[in-house]
Structure formats: C-alpha cells, structure tokens
Amino acid sequence: MTLPVNSVHTVFPAQVVDVAAPSGGNVYDRRVSGGLSSLGWNVDEILVGGDWPRPDAAARAELTSALDNLDFGEVVLIDGLVACGVPEIVVPAARRLRVVVLVHLRLAAETGLADAVREDLDRREREVLRSASAIVVTSSWAAGELATHHDLPVNRIHSVEPGVDRAPLAHGTDGASRLLCVASVTPRKGHDLLLDALTTIDDLDWHLVCVGALHHAPEHVDRLRARLKTSNAYEKVDFVGPQHGDELDRSYAAADLFVLPSRAETYGMVVTEALARGIPVLATDVDPLPRTVGHAPDGSVPGLLVPPDGLAVALRSWLTDADLRERLRRAARDRRGMLNGWEETSNSLATVLTQVTRSSPPSG
Structure with a gap:
C-alpha cells in the first residue's frame, strides 16, 4: 500500500479512546490525531490493547503484526508507553520504517518502581529511542532531560507542547477555600x-x-x-x-x-x-x-x-x-489569553513528521 506524502500511522494504547479514563497522555494522543487529520494528513490510527509498557504475549503479537503490515519507509508515530518497553519489536521495525516515538514520561521516571524494574525499563527505553528516526516530547525541559539521561542527539528530539481549549472563567466558590x-x-x-x-x-x-x-x-x-x-x-x-x-x-x-x-x-x-x-x-x-x-x-x-x-x-x-x-x-x-491552542500543537507535530518524511529512508 502506497500512502500520500502527508501520511502517518499512529500506534496508541487502546485506552486513549476511553474518555472515562482520562490522562494527559491520552488527551494529547487523541487531540494530535484529530489535529493532523484536520490539517489534511492521512492518519491511520492503530490501537493496541495490553498492559503497557510490560505487555503480555497477546499484546506483543498484536503490535508485531501491526508493524509488520506496514510498507518500507512509512512514517509511524508510536506512543512511548507502547514502544519503549519492547525494543525487540520496535528496533527491528525501525530498520525499515520511519519510527517517531512520542514520549510523555520516561518509563523509569514513574515513582514506586523496584530498582531492578527501573533499570530494565531504562535499558529498554534507551535502545528504542536510539533506533528512532525522531523523538517527540511535550516540553523543552523534557527534551533536555531525555537527551542527557539517554545520551541522545539533541537534534533528534523535538518539543511539541500540548495545547489547551478556551474555557469560561471559573466563578469559584467563596474566592478562597x-x-x-x-x-x-x-x-x-x-x-x-x-x-x-x-x-x-x-x-x-x-x-x-x-x-x-x-x-x-x-x-x-x-x-x-x-x-x-x-x-x-x-x-x-x-x-x-x-x-x-x-x-x-x-x-x-x-x-x-x-x-x-x-x-x-x-x-x-x-x-x-x-x-x-x-x-x-x-x-x-x-x-x-x-x-x-x-x-x-x-x-x-x-x-x-x-x-x-x-x-x-x-x-x-x-x-x-x-x-x-x-x-x-x-x-x-x-x-x-496567552495560552496556545491545540492547533499550534498539531502544526508543530506536522512539521516534525514532514521532516521525517523527507529524510533518508531507513537503511533496512
């Protein structure tokens, strides 16, 4: 299958569509997917079930099959929660696909993890990110921290900040309590x-x-x-x-x-x-x-x-x-009145994806 130049496959955890289980990462994924479509991009959204970043065999097979079905050189935007725990799946795929990893939070940055689990997640994430064509994060601070922590080239990490919807002024309760x-x-x-x-x-x-x-x-x-x-x-x-x-x-x-x-x-x-x-x-x-x-x-x-x-x-x-x-x-x-909307976020992400599309194809 040959897609138009402004095409991207997005690979998100299945829960992004569950509005009853909101998170910043889920909202971001939903909004940029819709935003890219509004900008004229052909967005093929792939949702994978499983307990990411440590999926069971069925979830791993689902992700492997989804990536195997894509043609050489196509652009794939993968949520880091899905990608960063499974280098054995994503790294081979990155040799033939233009893989862009969207990192909302470093896997090992979550609190409450055992040291052995943290070290393993860190190692897996580093391997995935070093194989990616580009990495997207949600703030300039996160870009610098990720580059330093994983020793990554800064020019492959792009900050695309979330937007916000305009809303009416809050009336509050008593002004204080x-x-x-x-x-x-x-x-x-x-x-x-x-x-x-x-x-x-x-x-x-x-x-x-x-x-x-x-x-x-x-x-x-x-x-x-x-x-x-x-x-x-x-x-x-x-x-x-x-x-x-x-x-x-x-x-x-x-x-x-x-x-x-x-x-x-x-x-x-x-x-x-x-x-x-x-x-x-x-x-x-x-x-x-x-x-x-x-x-x-x-x-x-x-x-x-x-x-x-x-x-x-x-x-x-x-x-x-x-x-x-x-x-x-x-x-x-x-x-x-100074806050940016989601349109700016989608435009910034589209710029990153366009650069990846025009870059040299994977070495295979």
Whole structure:
C-alpha cells in the first residue's frame, strides 16, 4: 500500500479512546490525531490493547503484526508507553520504517518502581529511542532531560507542547477555600505531600476535591485514606475519581485555587487547563512546571511555585491573605489569553513528521 506524502500511522494504547479514563497522555494522543487529520494528513490510527509498557504475549503479537503490515519507509508515530518497553519489536521495525516515538514520561521516571524494574525499563527505553528516526516530547525541559539521561542527539528530539481549549472563567466558590487537584492518585503526583501540608493548617477553612483515577496505585490510595482518618481533616477531603466532560468542567468552575503537588512532571497539562479558566495555581517548582505556569504579560506569576516542603506555608498564605489572592487571580486571568491552542500543537507535530518524511529512508 502506497500512502500520500502527508501520511502517518499512529500506534496508541487502546485506552486513549476511553474518555472515562482520562490522562494527559491520552488527551494529547487523541487531540494530535484529530489535529493532523484536520490539517489534511492521512492518519491511520492503530490501537493496541495490553498492559503497557510490560505487555503480555497477546499484546506483543498484536503490535508485531501491526508493524509488520506496514510498507518500507512509512512514517509511524508510536506512543512511548507502547514502544519503549519492547525494543525487540520496535528496533527491528525501525530498520525499515520511519519510527517517531512520542514520549510523555520516561518509563523509569514513574515513582514506586523496584530498582531492578527501573533499570530494565531504562535499558529498554534507551535502545528504542536510539533506533528512532525522531523523538517527540511535550516540553523543552523534557527534551533536555531525555537527551542527557539517554545520551541522545539533541537534534533528534523535538518539543511539541500540548495545547489547551478556551474555557469560561471559573466563578469559584467563596474566592478562597475550594481547592482542586486533578491528577491520577499515584505517588508521583504528590497527594501525600498535599495532605500532609493541609493537616497542618486544619484551623483554617478549606475543602479539597481530588479528581483523578484511583485504580493505578490502590495501596497508595488506601494509605492516604487511612492517614486522613487519623486527622481532623477527614471530612474536608473528597476523592471523587476520574471526571470528564461537563462533570470535570463543573469541578474547575467551582475551584478557587488549583493545586498540583507533583514530585515529577514533563509538562503538566492540567495547569494550563486551570489557567484557561483564570484559576490561580499552586504547584511544586519541579521540572517544567514553572515554565508551564508561566507569566502574565506584566511579568507576574499567576500562582505560587514552591518546593514540596513549602506547600503548607503557601496554602496558609493563600487562605489568609486577600490581597495575595486578588493579585494571583488577576495574573491568572491575564495569563489565560496567552495560552496556545491545540492547533499550534498539531502544526508543530506536522512539521516534525514532514521532516521525517523527507529524510533518508531507513537503511533496512
């Protein structure tokens, strides 16, 4: 089969189409696939089931068959969650296909992994990335970190930042007390850091709503709930599970402050989703989050960026200082107009894929 020049096969984990199980990576994959189609690209979307990045035999066979059925020299954009754990499948394919790997997060960067598992995933990912025609990441910080960690040529790594949809301004609740965190409840996202901070300021009026999947690290969730039961803050925290569509919009609309206490990120899409609604952000100052939060046109920061051990002080300041809240809210609303949409993301990715299409064919 010979496809037009502006053609790409995308290989994504099957769960990207499940809007009831949202994640930043899934949203990104869905949006760029649709965006490339809107730009006139012929997008052949291949979805593979399995527990990636460590799939069973059936999932491995499905991926192998999908890649084997593609013609020499065709462009394939593969989500790193699928590609980076199976070099024995992807590296041979990269000898005849133009493979572009989309890395949302280094596999070994996930928290809670045993050392042996982390080292194995790191080795596998390095082998895959070194075989790829190009690598796409979601921030300039991630590009530099990936190049350094895996000793990769920087000119093969391309930063294509996520976009954000325009949204109405959030009305909030009382202007101060409603805190919102949108993130899967896993150790990397730092819910434990946030709860530790909040239990030290239980004398103040606040309520935290945690939106996000609870099934990725159930033992971690159980520990958080057990810890809350021993504190006076138990009635002030709600773990509501994943939300999407109108339900998620209502959670954002009611928020006075958005909080992301992550230990590690590669972009932080939920930050721009909050800023698109004019909601100030409190985030840990890790990795690219300061750049994602950004600045308003006058240079002011639309939120608070603190080390993980600074969350309690920042939260107390937010809840007790009306002038601070007004300054941050004004900066967040000004920052709102500076955010890029998904069209810019799709255009940037199309540029990368065009370069790959025009590059020398694989050596075979």
